[in-house]
Each structure stands twice: as C-alpha cells, then as structure tokens.
Amino acid sequence: MKKRTGKGGWLVFAGLSSDMVLYFMALSIAASFFVGNAMDSVLGALGFGPLGNMIVLLAGFFIGLNVVDAIPFGRVPSALIIPAAIAVSFSILFLLALFKRMVRPT
Numbered sequence: 001m002k003k004r005t006g007k008g009g010w011l012v013f014a015g016l017s018s019d020m021v022l023y024f025m026a027l028s029i030a031a032s033f034f035v036g037n038a039m040d041s042v043l044g045a046l047g048f049g050p051l052g053n054m055i056v057l058l059a060g061f062f063i064g065l066n067v068v069d070a071i072p073f074g075r076v077p078s079a080l081i082i083p084a085a086i087a088v089s090f091s092i093l094f095l096l097a098l099f100k101r102m103v104r105p106t
Helices: 018-046 049-070 078-103
Strands: none
Touching: 018 049, 018 078, 049 078
C-alpha cells in the first residue's frame, strides 16, 4: 500500500503555496484560541486556562495530522483528515484533564 507521508511528513500541505500554509496556521491558531476559551468555561478548574487549552488543542491538532498522515493511504478518506485531527486534539485535552484530576489531591 502506498503511504501518504513524504520525506518529512506533512504531505497534507504538499499542494499548498507558502502563503496558504501560513493562512492555514493562522486559522488553526485563531480557532484553537476560541475553542480553548470555550473549553476553559466547560472544564473550569480541571482545565489549563484559555491559553493552556489553546496550546494543548493546537499541539494535539498537529499531532493528529501526523498520526492521520502516517496511516496507509486510502484508510482515512480525504474529507475526514481534518475532523480526525480535531478528534485527536480533543482526546488529548480530555486525557490531560483526566490525568490532572487523578493526580490532584482531594
């Protein structure tokens, strides 16, 4: 099976120009800030603050892009690459909040 990954991964951005990649990054940062702010309201004390949630969501999103990029070609439809990466970012935020709750003294 043919893999989606190139020499350094990130084949998701292979067809985009450099200004489109920067636009995508700026849009990802802005969206993660607003979602991180909303998740701060939802999680409350279990969260990491608006900027902490933003950093966790943004890092989880790019980790999710790399994970989806490592899956053999054809397993994940092209229309589901971004939603799968978003699901990975929310899963990481959930696991970190759960871990924070477990190690927190009662």
